[in-house]
Structures are given as C-alpha cells and as structure tokens.
Amino acid sequence: MLALNADxxxxxxxxxxxxxxxxxxxxxLTAGALPVRDALLPSSGRAALGVLCxxxxxxxxxxxxxxxxxxxxxxxxxxxxELLTTLAIWAAPLLIGPPLFSRDxxxxxxxxxxxxxxxxxxxxxxxxxxxPLATEVAPVWQHTxxxxxxxxxxxxxxxxxxxxxxxxxxVFGMRLVALLGVALMIVFLPLLADRCGVDRSAALxxxxxxxxxxxxxxxxxxNDALMLGLLGxxxxxxxxxxxxxxxALVALAALVxxxxxxxLLAVAALWTxxxxxxxxxxRAIALTCAVALATTALVTAATGTGYGxxxxxxxxxxxxNWSLTSALGRLSGALLDAVGSxxxxxxVPAWRWFGLLAxxxxxxxxxxxxxxxxxxxxxxxxxxxxxALGPAFRPWYALWGLFLIAAAAPDGRVRRWAxxxxxxxxxxxxxxxxxxxxxxxxLAVGGGALAxxxxxxxxxxxxxxxxxxxxxxAS
Numbered sequence: 001m002l003a004l005n006a007d008x009x010x011x012x013x014x015x016x017x018x019x020x021x022x023x024x025x026x027x028x029l030t031a032g033a034l035p036v037r038d039a040l041l042p043s044s045g046r047a048a049l050g051v052l053c054x055x056x057x058x059x060x061x062x063x064x065x066x067x068x069x070x071x072x073x074x075x076x077x078x079x080x081x082e083l084l085t086t087l088a089i090w091a092a093p094l095l096i097g098p099p100l101f102s103r104d105x106x107x108x109x110x111x112x113x114x115x116x117x118x119x120x121x122x123x124x125x126x127x128x129x130x131x132p133l134a135t136e137v138a139p140v141w142q143h144t145x146x147x148x149x150x151x152x153x154x155x156x157x158x159x160x161x162x163x164x165x166x167x168x169x170x171v172f173g174m175r176l177v178a179l180l181g182v183a184l185m186i187v188f189l190p191l192l193a194d195r196c197g198v199d200r201s202a203a204l205x206x207x208x209x210x211x212x213x214x215x216x217x218x219x220x221x222x223n224d225a226l227m228l229g230l231l232g233x234x235x236x237x238x239x240x241x242x243x244x245x246x247x248a249l250v251a252l253a254a255l256v257x258x259x260x261x262x263x264l265l266a267v268a269a270l271w272t273x274x275x276x277x278x279x280x281x282x283r284a285i286a287l288t289c290a291v292a293l294a295t296t297a298l299v300t301a302a303t304g305t306g307y308g309x310x311x312x313x314x315x316x317x318x319x320x321n322w323s324l325t326s327a328l329g330r331l332s333g334a335l336l337d338a339v340g341s342x343x344x345x346x347x348v349p350a351w352r353w354f355g356l357l358a359x360x361x362x363x364x365x366x367x368x369x370x371x372x373x374x375x376x377x378x379x380x381x382x383x384x385x386x387x388a389l390g391p392a393f394r395p396w397y398a399l400w401g402l403f404l405i406a407a408a409a410p411d412g413r414v415r416r417w418a419x420x421x422x423x424x425x426x427x428x429x430x431x432x433x434x435x436x437x438x439x440x441x442x443l444a445v446g447g448g449a450l451a452x453x454x455x456x457x458x459x460x461x462x463x464x465x466x467x468x469x470x471x472x473x474a475s
Contacts, residue, residue: 020059031054069205102394104220122306155226185208255296
C-alpha cells in the first residue's frame with residue numbers, strides 16, 4: 001500500500017511486526033479483556049490511551065504481514081524456517097499480555113470448573129457455578145450452556161485448576177492449549193500444502209502468520225486452534241493413506257468444536273479412492289461414519305460429560321449476534337414493522353433458516369460439481385460458506401476455511417481475497433472484545449491513522465530516491 005516499488009526486506013517486516021505486537025500488548029494492559037478486578041472504565045484516560053495504542057500496533061502488525069506477503073510472492077521467497085521465526089517473534093509479546101478481543105477464555109475456564117464440580121455444562125450456564133470464575137464471563141453468556149464437545153471440556157477442566165490458584169495462571173494454561181493447536185497447525189500445514197501442490201512459504205504466510213491467528217488464537221486463546229490442529233492432522237492422515245486414523249482425528253476435532261465434522265466429507269472422499277467396486281462410495285461413507293461414531297462414544301464415555309453438546313450447538317447464536325443473515329433479518333424486520341406487518345419478529349429467524357439452507361446448498365454444490373476441486377479445497381470453501389452464511393459471526397471463525405485455503409487454493413483470486421479479508425476482519429473488534437461506543441471508535445480510528453502516518457514516514461525515509469531528491473533541494 002506504501003512504497004509499492006520498494007524492495008521488500010523480510011527482516012524489516014519482522015521488526016515492524018514486532019513493534020506492532022509490542023504496542024498491541026501494551027495497549028491491552030489497560031484496554032484488553034482484563035479480569036474484572038483490573039478492568040478500567042472505557043471513559044478513563046488510561047483505557048482511552050490503551051485503545052489508541054492497541055490500534056496503532058494492530059495496523060503496524062497487519063502492514064508488516066501484508067508487506068511480508070510481497071516477499072513470499074517473489075521468485076525466491078523466505079524459507080519456511082525464516083517465516084516461523086518471524087511468527088515466534090511476533091507472537092512472543094502477545095503470550096505475556098492479557099487476553100485480547102474476546103472474553104471467551106474466561107468462559108472456557110468457568111466451563112472447565114463446572115465439569116470438575118459435576119455441574120452439567122450442557123444444561124446450565126456459568127452463573128450456576130458462581131464465584132470469581134463466573135464473574136469473569138461476559139454477561140451475554142452467563143446463562144447459556146456450553147456448545148463445545150467433551151475433548152475440549154476435558155482440557156478446560158485441567159486448566160481451570162490453575163485458575164483456582166491465580167486467574168492469570170488459568171488464562172496462561174488456556175493459552176498453552178491454544179498454542180498446542182497452533183503448533184499442530186504449523187506442523188501439518190506444510191504437509192497439506194505439499195499434497196495440494198502449494199508452496200510451503202505461501203501456505204505458512206496465509207495460514208499461520210495470518211493476523212487472525214496472532215490476534216484470536218494466540219492472544220485470544222480460542223479453542224478453534226485445537227480444532228484446526230486436529231483437523232489438519234486428520235487430513236494429512238487421510239491424504240497419506242490412513243483413512244481410519246484420519247476419521248478418528250477429525251472426530252476428535254469435532255469433539256472440540258462441531259464445524260470440524262465437515263472434515264469427514266474429505267475423509268470419506270479420500271477413502272473412496274482406496275476402495276474398489278460399485279458401492280465403494282457408500283462403503284467409504286459407512287466406514288468413515290463408523291470410525292467417527294466409535295471415537296465419539298469412546299471419548300464421551302471416558303470424559304463422562306454426555307452428549308448434551310448436540311443440543312447446545314445454537315448457543316453462539318445470541319439475540320444480539322451480528323451476521324449476514326441476522327443483519328438481513330433485522331433490515332427486513334424494520335421494513336415489515338414500518339408497513340405495519342405483524343411478521344417483523346419472524347424476520348430474523350426466517351433469514352437464519354434461509355442462511356442454513358443456503359449453506360447446505362453451497363456445500364452440496366462444492367462437493368457434487370462436475371469438475372472436482374479436490375477434497376481439501378472443497379472442504380476449505382465449505383467451511384468459509386459456514387462462516388459467511390451461518391447464524392453466528394466471529395472474526396476468528398473465518399480461520400476455519402482460511403487455514404485450508406492457505407494449504408489448498410491455487411495462486412489467484414481466492415488467495416488474494418482471503419488475504420484481504422483477513423486484514424479487514426483483524427480490524428473488526430476492540431481489544432476488550434466489547435461493542436464500541438463513539439469515543440472508542442474514534443480512538444481506534446485515530447490509532448490506526450497514527451500508524452499509517454508512521455508507515456508513510458518510514459517508507460519515505462527508506463526510499464533512497466526520495467532522500468536524494470530532498471538533499472538536492474536542500475543544497
């Protein structure tokens with residue numbers, strides 16, 4: 001966006017991204033998703049400065065990532081090891097800072113504590129637990145049951161033990177779980193890219209160094225990291241000729257978070273290719289489902305949490321949630337109300353059902369099209385359809401598809417749109433995760449504007465031609 005003709009120096013990208021990460025972490029110390037006892041009023045001067053600083057750092061980080069992408073597209077891109085070093089440097093400050101852009105990590109800890117206390121997390125919300133952990137949960141989720149599977153709840157129960165000692169220790173424990181997921185993503189992303197004919201460096205840039213990974217999986221400690229790590233492991237197993245192992249791993253991913261179950265389509269498709277006979281597709285589907293169901297039964301029996309999560313998958317769809325379908329529903333409801341119709345209250349549910357139908361149609365078209373896309377690429381686009389048309393919208397949900405787009409999409413429009421969308425979505429939330437008011441929005445825009453001024457100055461000073469021309473004018 002600035003100095004487009006300048007040579008790209010990956011080391012300068014690394015330094016710029018580190019500066020952004022440090023500024024983002026520093027801003028989060030007063031404006032992040034802090035524990036209730038440490039939270040400041042949004043109108044306070046320190047909180048305002050935190051928003052300004054966080055958005056300043058956020059824009060620097062996005063710019064560094066985008067600039068590094070130009071280096072990745074060169075004939076001799078940075079090696080994967082060099083990119084992973086950059087990722088570690090950018091992530092390091094975020095690891096020691098407070099949670100950012102969401103309070104979900106506190107919900108995870110409360111739900112884990114409920115499992116320990118033998119409270120049914122699929123019937124009750126964190127309010128039933130009471131105490132300090134429940135206090136940290138966002139009000140909108142206080143009385144809602146958990147939508148997560150037994151694999152994740154078992155992990156969260158272990159991390160919640162640390163929270164009883166110290167809240168920061170509990171948050172760090174959940175962040176370590178997320179880091180395990182990110183590590184799995186990093187391990188299996190290049191292997192997927194190899195199988196799909198995509199350059200490893202390009203895959204890592206879009207799928208691992210992506211700002212959404214840093215902001216929401218590392219800083220936000222979302223359980224989507226563990227889901228994607230297990231999903232990646234399952235797909236690599238399927239591509240490597242171990243379909244039964246693949247079905248089990250994908251089932252484990254779905255027992256963290258349900259959208260991963262779509263990965264069973266890819267496993268069944270790849271399993272079909274290893275069978276013979278007329279009914280091989282039916283046999284592959286049956287075998288995939290059998291392994292997945294057996295894995296689910298064994299894990300559920302081992303954890304003892306039951307199958308209640310099947311009935312709580314609509315939990316993220318809060319009344320105040322915004323998504324494409326809910327926005328259309330609210331607009332339709334307002335129009336119906338304006339003309340005096342009594343159907344206004346039905347507009348949002350109707351649009352949500354339409355969105356689910358459109359998602360199912362899109363998935364069917366992707367998998368049944370005459371010219372196959374390949375199982376991994378089809379799965380990537382299917383998960384993006386769930387993100388775009390589903391009833392719940394969170395920026396980190398985009399990573400469900402982006403992770404696999406990075407590994408499987410050919411060079412072209414889809415990858416460019418995925419990168420651009422990542423940059424835009426990274427700007428979509430305040431560091432506290434709360435809805436912005438006018439003042440906070442102004443501060444965020446101001447912080448971003450200051451970052452753009454700093455970037456312009458940096459690129460201008462780094463352009464030898466510009467410096468030379470100014471020297472001649474001065475003389």
